[in-house]
Amino acid sequence: MSLLQSTQFRSDPAASATRRAFLRAWPDFQNPAAWIVALILVIMPLIASGFFLIEIFATTLILGVIALSLMFLAGYGGMVSLMQLTIAGFAGYMVAVFGVSGNANISLGWPWWLATPMALALATLFGTLGGALAVRTEGIYTIMITLAIGAAFYYFTNQNWAIFNGHTGINTVATPHFWGVDWRADIAFYYVTLGVAAICYFAVQYVSRAPFGLALQGVRDNSRRMAALGFNPNAHRIAAYAFAAFIAGLGGVLQVWNYRQISPGSVSVGACIDILIIAVVGGITRPIGPFIGAFIFVLLRTFALDVLIKFGLDGNRFRLLIGLGFLAIVFWSSDGVIGLWERWRQRNKSTATRRSGGHHG
């Protein structure tokens, strides 16, 4: 592969160096498939019905954003956090509590442009505090602590009526209307989620090559050496939790706007684990992985029911399919679907070069 590149760029070394640096920084821009996917996503409202737009694509993008926050922590920081959905749910609850909802005795009735930043700030604070606890541990203990935070929050929302309205949750949450547009209308909301998902995706990609992201990967690879280079590894880990919490919070805000309600069921332990499954199935080595994982998850959740019923099985067994898929991925491709895809392309490429090599020889 390096041979191919060097012949390709031989013409002008200075320009090629700049170009190479650019392509390494933004690998998507050289990939025609990425352009095609982007184009399809942008013109989606012309192709898809309202059901597909919201139930499939917007839901995929929202779950993808939440799973992206886990991918950032796990892929670049080596920290598997099971509380990312909890942070998203907390942001959703805060939108409902500070904003306008059907539960007037709870909601403070702030306009959305005040309630949303407040919710994001509090969610980031929540994630940072949780992270500050979690970074004192490593590996399985990080998973346990973040799972404990998730479980504690779930039971707390169930039992607290003053703020979280117990097991009924908060209903009829208002969504933004401005410039004469109802931003929860199918097409408008699809573009909102697409825009937020794109920003999060490129932000994660950008930060991964910025000093902060590089240092985080250094901490993942060898935290003791990072300290011997002048970095404070735990400060970097906590900052990573803060960044990831902000992204998860964005996903949570979109989610509460999508369903217009939030209840303890939205932040259950099962839902937390779904995010882990989405990220792992998609692949945690690249920011695109969580979105692919979310797409597979949403497709299975939506259609496996009908398919299973057609085969005379209980439709609720769709989790069985997801579970089997999860097992298959963990067994055969530890870096998820994108790992499978990359290896498949690598194999094709190597057979192609072998064939062309045969022609020359």
Next chain:
Amino acid sequence: MDSVAHRLSAVGAGAALELRGVTRLFGALAALTDVTITVRPGERRAVLGSNGAGKTTLFNCITGDFPPSSGTIRFFGEDITQFPPYERIRRGLRRTYQISALFPGLTVHDNVYLACRGVSRGRFSFLRPGQTDALMHATESLVQAVHLTAVKDQRVAELAHGQQRQLEIALALAGAPRFILFDEPAAGLSPTERRELIEILTSLPAHIGYIIIEHDMDVALRVVESVTMMHNGRVFKEGLPREIESDPEVQELYLGGGHE
């Protein structure tokens, strides 16, 4: 105490590194016992001793990887005994590791860039460095200084052992080091690579002092002006290279002691 050792440790306040009564226990095992060493700024010293003599533990205490159980460590007059490692590094202390401690998932360039960034501002920067960034220049020249320009875009996991050792040294030279601890930098190097290593060490600016742990006496005694001999976690002898080399006790313990 003979006159040379006295001369070496009598520098006092102007010392680059001053260890006083440093002891490090691992459970009941004393890896270091009452170690007192003083090194002048710009001084280059070898620490010799058989395996288990406490050489690497000495380094770990100085850098704070493991803090000492008792005793004090001063770095250019400042008491750093309680500092976390990164605070010591930011004050100009550097080290290399006996077993390469690099970032295998990152490229050579990114490894060196991290080292440069670690001892400057903007460690948490969310902005990518431009091609004109001063640290990028520092990174390029450091990569060049250790002869790794040809492989600078390769992931460290793909490098040969000798190249990893050179990268290990580059990481310790980032920023403005005042004092460096080299832990067996020549381990596993070919004769050519050893010559390159000696060249790198002898061409360091005169104000940069270092301590080097090295089993290869050809390397060690050519790049230092003083020697500390350790045995069983204690300082056994201090002196000039030729004195140590010809000392009958040292020869019996270390050189003639069947080590390697």
